[in-house]
Amino acid sequence: MPGGNPFGVHFVMMVEAIRTQGTDEQWERFGKRAENFEICGTYAQTELGHGSFLRGLETRADYDRATGEFVLNTPKLSAYKWWPGGLGHCSNYCLLVAQLYIDDEPKGLQMFFVQLRDEETHMPLPGIDIGEIGHKRGFYGVSNGFLGLKNVRIPRTNMLMRNAKVQPDGTFVKSPASVLTYFTMVMMRCVVTRDNATLLAMAATIATRYSAVRRQSPINPNEREPQIMDHVTQQLKLFPEIANAIAYQLSANKLWSLYHETYVDIERGDFTRLPELHNLSCVMKALCTADCNVGAERLRLACGGHGYLTSANMHLIVSSAAAACSYEGENTVLLLQVGRFLMKSWRAATEGKPLTPTASYLRGPARGETFGKWTGEWANIVAAIEYAAANKVRLAFESMSQRLAQGQTEAEAANGTGIELTQAAELHGRSFVAATFLAYVTGPTVSERSAALNRVLERLLELYLVHTALRHLSDILQVNC
Amino acid sequence: MPGGNPFGVHFVMMVEAIRTQGTDEQWERFGKRAENFEICGTYAQTELGHGSFLRGLETRADYDRATGEFVLNTPKLSAYKWWPGGLGHCSNYCLLVAQLYIDDEPKGLQMFFVQLRDEETHMPLPGIDIGEIGHKRGFYGVSNGFLGLKNVRIPRTNMLMRNAKVQPDGTFVKSPASVLTYFTMVMMRCVVTRDNATLLAMAATIATRYSAVRRQSPINPNEREPQIMDHVTQQLKLFPEIANAIAYQLSANKLWSLYHETYVDIERGDFTRLPELHNLSCVMKALCTADCNVGAERLRLACGGHGYLTSANMHLIVSSAAAACSYEGENTVLLLQVGRFLMKSWRAATEGKPLTPTASYLRGPARGETFGKWTGEWANIVAAIEYAAANKVRLAFESMSQRLAQGQTEAEAANGTGIELTQAAELHGRSFVAATFLAYVTGPTVSERSAALNRVLERLLELYLVHTALRHLSDILQVNC
Numbered sequence: 001m002p003g004g005n006p007f008g009v010h011f012v013m014m015v016e017a018i019r020t021q022g023t024d025e026q027w028e029r030f031g032k033r034a035e036n037f038e039i040c041g042t043y044a045q046t047e048l049g050h051g052s053f054l055r056g057l058e059t060r061a062d063y064d065r066a067t068g069e070f071v072l073n074t075p076k077l078s079a080y081k082w083w084p085g086g087l088g089h090c091s092n093y094c095l096l097v098a099q100l101y102i103d104d105e106p107k108g109l110q111m112f113f114v115q116l117r118d119e120e121t122h123m124p125l126p127g128i129d130i131g132e133i134g135h136k137r138g139f140y141g142v143s144n145g146f147l148g149l150k151n152v153r154i155p156r157t158n159m160l161m162r163n164a165k166v167q168p169d170g171t172f173v174k175s176p177a178s179v180l181t182y183f184t185m186v187m188m189r190c191v192v193t194r195d196n197a198t199l200l201a202m203a204a205t206i207a208t209r210y211s212a213v214r215r216q217s218p219i220n221p222n223e224r225e226p227q228i229m230d231h232v233t234q235q236l237k238l239f240p241e242i243a244n245a246i247a248y249q250l251s252a253n254k255l256w257s258l259y260h261e262t263y264v265d266i267e268r269g270d271f272t273r274l275p276e277l278h279n280l281s282c283v284m285k286a287l288c289t290a291d292c293n294v295g296a297e298r299l300r301l302a303c304g305g306h307g308y309l310t311s312a313n314m315h316l317i318v319s320s321a322a323a324a325c326s327y328e329g330e331n332t333v334l335l336l337q338v339g340r341f342l343m344k345s346w347r348a349a350t351e352g353k354p355l356t357p358t359a360s361y362l363r364g365p366a367r368g369e370t371f372g373k374w375t376g377e378w379a380n381i382v383a384a385i386e387y388a389a390a391n392k393v394r395l396a397f398e399s400m401s402q403r404l405a406q407g408q409t410e411a412e413a414a415n416g417t418g419i420e421l422t423q424a425a426e427l428h429g430r431s432f433v434a435a436t437f438l439a440y441v442t443g444p445t446v447s448e449r450s451a452a453l454n455r456v457l458e459r460l461l462e463l464y465l466v467h468t469a470l471r472h473l474s475d476i477l478q479v480n481c
Numbered sequence: 482m483p484g485g486n487p488f489g490v491h492f493v494m495m496v497e498a499i500r501t502q503g504t505d506e507q508w509e510r511f512g513k514r515a516e517n518f519e520i521c522g523t524y525a526q527t528e529l530g531h532g533s534f535l536r537g538l539e540t541r542a543d544y545d546r547a548t549g550e551f552v553l554n555t556p557k558l559s560a561y562k563w564w565p566g567g568l569g570h571c572s573n574y575c576l577l578v579a580q581l582y583i584d585d586e587p588k589g590l591q592m593f594f595v596q597l598r599d600e601e602t603h604m605p606l607p608g609i610d611i612g613e614i615g616h617k618r619g620f621y622g623v624s625n626g627f628l629g630l631k632n633v634r635i636p637r638t639n640m641l642m643r644n645a646k647v648q649p650d651g652t653f654v655k656s657p658a659s660v661l662t663y664f665t666m667v668m669m670r671c672v673v674t675r676d677n678a679t680l681l682a683m684a685a686t687i688a689t690r691y692s693a694v695r696r697q698s699p700i701n702p703n704e705r706e707p708q709i710m711d712h713v714t715q716q717l718k719l720f721p722e723i724a725n726a727i728a729y730q731l732s733a734n735k736l737w738s739l740y741h742e743t744y745v746d747i748e749r750g751d752f753t754r755l756p757e758l759h760n761l762s763c764v765m766k767a768l769c770t771a772d773c774n775v776g777a778e779r780l781r782l783a784c785g786g787h788g789y790l791t792s793a794n795m796h797l798i799v800s801s802a803a804a805a806c807s808y809e810g811e812n813t814v815l816l817l818q819v820g821r822f823l824m825k826s827w828r829a830a831t832e833g834k835p836l837t838p839t840a841s842y843l844r845g846p847a848r849g850e851t852f853g854k855w856t857g858e859w860a861n862i863v864a865a866i867e868y869a870a871a872n873k874v875r876l877a878f879e880s881m882s883q884r885l886a887q888g889q890t891e892a893e894a895a896n897g898t899g900i901e902l903t904q905a906a907e908l909h910g911r912s913f914v915a916a917t918f919l920a921y922v923t924g925p926t927v928s929e930r931s932a933a934l935n936r937v938l939e940r941l942l943e944l945y946l947v948h949t950a951l952r953h954l955s956d957i958l959q960v961n962c
Contacts, residue, residue: 051786053698056706083786123886136797137789188705217534217814220892225537293778297803305532305564308618315618315800322778326786332714333698400715411701418713474954 003316004142009085010034012191013043014095020184021111021160030113034093039119041093042084044147049078052333054109055103059098059149061112061159065170068156069114072098074129074148078233087145088132092117094147100159100166107172112161114152127152133268138319179266179274186197188328189281190252190259196324197248203296203317204242210303210312211238237302241295243464246457248288251436276356279341283429285324286331286338292321332422339396339421340414342428358432365390371479378442380464382434388475389427396420427475430468437461484797485623489688490566491515494524495576501665502592502641511594515574521598522574523565525628530559533814535590540579540630541781542593542640546651551580551593555610555629564808568626569613573598575628581640581647588653592641595633608633619800660747660755669809670762671733671740677773677805678729684798685723686778691784691793692719718783722776724945729769729940732917736765757837760822764910767812767819768803773802811904813903820877820902821895823909827878839913846871852960859923862946863915869956870908877901911949918942 018031033039050056059080061070074080081087087094096114100107116128124130129148134145159166163175211229218225228234263276300307300314305312325331345359349366361383371387374380399420403413414421441461444453469476499512514520531537539560542551555561562568568575577595581588597609605611615944623775640647641746644656692710699706709715743758781788781795806812826840830847842864852868855861880901884894895902922942927935950957 002511046786053706056697090913122696133790135791137800138789216531216537218892219896220890225534230896233817233894233903236900237813294775297774297778301803301806304811305527308804308807309614310616310618319618322782323789325782326789330785332718336714409701411521411699415700415711415713419717422714470955474951474958477955477958 004139004320005083006086006088006090006141006143007037007040008142009042010037010040010091014041014093015189017043017095017111017184018113018160021162022113022162026096026113026157030093039093040086040091041095042086042145043097044084044087044094045097046081046083047078048080048082048146051083052330057097057099057109059096060101061096061098061110062101062104063156063166063170065168067153068168069153070100070156070159072096072112072149072154074150074245079148081145082133085139085142085144085149087116087130087147087358088143089145090143091145092122095160096147096149100172102166102170102172104430107166108164110164110232112154113158113160114149114154116147125152137322138316139323140316154188169294177303179271182278183263183266184275185329186278186281187259189285189334190255192290192324192328193248193255193281193284193288194252196321197252198289199293199317199321200248200295201243201245202287203292203299203314204238204245204319206312206314207299207302207307208238208242210306214304214306223331234302237298239463240467241299243460243467244291244295246460247433247437247464248291250440251284251433252288254436255280273356275341279338280335280358280432282329283338283425283432285329286334287426287429287433289321289324290331291316293325296321317390327331335422336414336424338425338428339417342393342421342424343397343400346393361386361431361435362390362393365394376463378438378451378465381469382431382438384476384479385427385434385468385472386431387466387479388472389424389431391419391479392424392427392475396424427472430472434465434468437464485566485620485801487567487569487571487624488518488521489623490523491518491521491572494669495522495574498524498576498592498665499594499641502643503594505729507594507641511574512776520574521572522576523567523572523577523626525562525565525568525575526578527562528559529563529627532564533811533940538578538580538848540577540589541582542577542579542591543582543585543635544647544651545634545650548634549649550634551581551637551640552596553577553593553597553630553633553635555631558932560629562623562626563614564627565821566620566623567624568597568611568628569624571624572626576641577628581653583647583653588647589645591645593635594639594641595630595635597628598875606633618712618803621797634911635701649895660752660823663759664744664747664755664808667759667762667818668740670766670815671736673805673809674729674736674762674765674769675733677769678726678733678804680798680802681722681769681773681776682726683725684773684780685719685797687793687795688780688783688788689719689723691787695785695787715783718779722780722943724941724948725772725776727771727778727941728914728918728945731921732914733763733769735917736761754837755840756822759770760819761839761913763810763815764819764906764913766810767815768907768910768914770802770805771812777802797838811926816903816906817895817899819906819909820898822904823874823905824878824881827874840909842867842912842916843871843874846875859919859942859946862950863912863919865953865957865960866908866915866946866949866953867912868960869953870905870912872960873901873905873908873956876903908953911953915949917948918945 015034017035018027022031034041047057047059049058058075060073064071079125084094093113093115096112098112100110115125116130117124117319127150133144133146133148153178156166156168172307200293211234214228215225216228258277262273265273296318303314306312310316345355345362346366348355349362355363365387371384374384395415399417400413403416438461441457447458483691496515499508499515503512526536528540530539539556541554541556545552565575574594574596577593578590579593581591596606597611598605608631612627614625614627637647637649646654646689692715693708695709696706697709700711739758739761743754746754761799777799781799784793784795787793826836827847829836832845836844846868852865855865877898880898882892884897919942922938
């Protein structure tokens with residue numbers, strides 16, 4: 001449903017957050033009511049002034065020891081909550097992310113369960129300034145809202161306290177580990193990746209069907225107009241996107257497997273694979289949403305004027321992907337994180353230290369090994385993409401090193417190397433997708449599929465690899481000259 | 482006004498078409514009323530089943546000699562008019578493009594002035610099935626409509642008859658030259674090019690201002706959050722698009738000059754430069770709308786979540802550019818036309834025959850001259866782009882020749898070479914833009930501008946050239962190895 005719905009955030013985020021971050025008592029008191037849709041809520045984090053930089057959020061929750069309450073305030077315009085899905089018209093509660101203060105001392109971001117509207121009349125409660133943020137490019141059904149708070153009081157026991165706690169006397173007990181919160185964000189990126197792979201597949205399906213039904217412009221005069229799919233330029237719009245969609249489906253599945261394995265590891269107290277999963281989820285979310293945005297738009301254009309109509313469903317698909325480039329971690333911000341992970345990996349590779357499996361392709365290039373000969377075989381193309389990625393990682397590392405040697409801080413050097421870092425991250429992600437696709441098509445599951453299906457998958461793999469190599473041809477030519 | 486308005490087609494197309502294609506009597510009878518907005522109309526050409534392939538239009542106008550009338554019909558669903566701007570709710574007349582038949586003999590497409598709704602009540606007239614085509618990605622204000630006709634009769638004198646004519650006895654007089662109709666399409670492509678260059682500049686302005694106002698994510702911890710423009714990755718999103726916008730503004734102006742010069746030539750009966758203008762308007766329309774679509778979306782993304790709100794105006798700009806990729810000549814169809822023009826030009830170049838000025842860069846490569854040495858100077862980068870373009874033209878020509886030698890028809894060979902033809906056309910257009918930008922910055926107008934402005938323009942030129950060279954780096958590396 002590309003138009004979205006106003007209860008998605010309620011169910012996927014608010015209910016889950018109460019379940020995982022709230023105490024058992026809190027789950028009984030309001031978690032279950034939310035799960036049963038007796039009340040409807042949202043997750044209110046992003047503000048008008050801050051999205052990517054979480055620590056910059058300005059909504060305050062001051063603990064009042066005298067009454068055992070938190071006093072919630074929106075100190076300035078930029079602190080207004082802005083975007084929460086369903087907040088505009090459909091929420092009577094929310095989980096509010098706010099800076100906790102005790103005796104005016106900041107204690108970091110915490111989550112607070114807050115009633116916004118009367119359960120019977122749906123009228124906003126005193127001190128609550130609430131509404132819808134207006135027309136958007138897409139997500140017409142989501143009712144994104146704004147929220148300001150003025151001296152709104154909630155009981156102490158409405159702060160989610162499975163981890164961090166505020167005791168009645170105002171003593172603050174830190175969360176034993178921030179990994180759980182962090183892990184929810186990893187999970188969301190895996191969800192977004194999978195959803196966008198599906199969106200791209202939907203767009204490819206619509207455009208392909210249209211190209212089979214639509215007839216236009218005879219190739220030979222006096223012959224019947226052909227299905228537009230018979231025009232070679234139309235094939236170039238459709239087929240690579242079909243291959244992209246399959247490539248992302250398979251690598252999103254692989255990411256999910258890794259997520260579940262890591263989840264089990266963490267339950268056992270083993271955090272070894274978390275950095276890899278974290279970075280893989282960042283780069284996959286960024287690449288998949290960006291490629292879905294561009295690819296679905298290309299497919300929409302392949303439907304000519306008809307693709308412009310909402311009834312074709314194409315532009316809502318594009319608009320969903322376009323939104324996904326910005327939410328749950330802005331894509332460039334995510335790629336920069338991955339770039340910094342790759343800097344550590346490159347250093348480890350040059351020092352002969354262990355590498356995470358998906359970065360192990362750096363080892364050879366870090367030792368000075370060269371790509372060798374272009375043969376055009378599948379594994380050879382994957383290796384070429386990996387060498388191109390490693391070369392970008394090396395260039396970024398050299399830029400970082402030079403800047404640090406010139407006396408820049410780590411952060412200044414990273415900003416100055418921002419372009420190289422994002423390019424390295426992009427090719428790193430591309431390598432993962434290509435290697436995953438290759439492993440799937442040539443791996444042990446071959447025997448579980450029909451020969452006909454295997455033939456189709458092999459062609460799609462080849463198309464994906466050739467298309468990706470052409471896309472990064474200048475990067476490949478630079479390591480292959 | 483990116484949302485468009487429902488009277489644009491009335492004023493730009495219908496009134497102009499009556500003025501240029503109608504007789505003086507017709508202009509007096511209904512042209513002036515339209516010009517004064519006493520009546521409102523649209524230009525109804527595209528049908529549900531046919532857009533790009535004009536000859537495939539199915540709406541019929543049969544001449545009835547007995548009554549001196551045309552009988553207008555929509556013979557099947559696919560013949561419904563679909564898309565005319567303003568038709569949905571705001572037109573009481575239209576210029577209908579239909580296949581003229583006399584005694585069941587087809588006489589080609591003609592334009593007919595038809596009343597659709599009562600001037601007082603606005604109710605559809607008998608035989609008229611009319612309405613709005615539904616929600617679209619953008620152009621919310623345009624009221625695009627559909628139209629079916631069932632035995633609607635109009636007087637013979639309502640066919641626009643400045644050129645082709647139908648006499649009372651049913652004698653058909655052909656248009657002396659189809660150049661005028663054709664020239665209107667050239668003019669429209671020049672308009673679309675200029676408008677999209679402006680749209681890209683608007684998007685760049687909004688995103689740049691936002692990047693100056695918005696502060697987010699400290700570069701060094703404990704320092705104030707910087708303007709987001711200080712993040713290098715943000716600069717990569719903004720600055721190349723500013724350069725693109727200026728490059729397209731300048732080359733759209735150049736195209737306009739050429740249009741006006743050619744107009745004067747044609748008035749004097751000199752058609753020499755028409756093929757060049759025609760092809761230049763095709764490639765400029767295709768490149769400028771495609772780059773505006775992609776570039777404005779990149780700029781929209783640079784505004785984060787705020788760019789998603791309609792109030793930011795960004796997505797309506799993107800949506801306008803997205804529509805422009807399909808209307809007034811679908812971009813791929815236009816590039817294929819230019820590709821075929823380049824095939825003729827390449828043959829002429831290899832045979833030492835004259836070339837149009839904007840294709841003259843083919844001469845050297847056609848003689849086998851090589852690019853020479855990369856110096857990175859402005860003129861050198863322009864030459865590199867031209868050599869890359871010439872190389873693509875050569876590859877397309879070789880593919881065409883091989884296919885023809887294998888016995889394919891010209892049309893089959895052109896379809897099989899479609900990808901090479903569009904790539905050649907794209908680089909041809911890019912060469913024109915780059916050369917135009919270079920000529921403007923280094924040409925005689927330098928002395929008319931302040932030193933400060935010249936410095937800015939020089940930097941933008943350099944950025945444009947470097948960015949374009951990087952974009953086509955693999956093509957350039959292939960001619961420069």
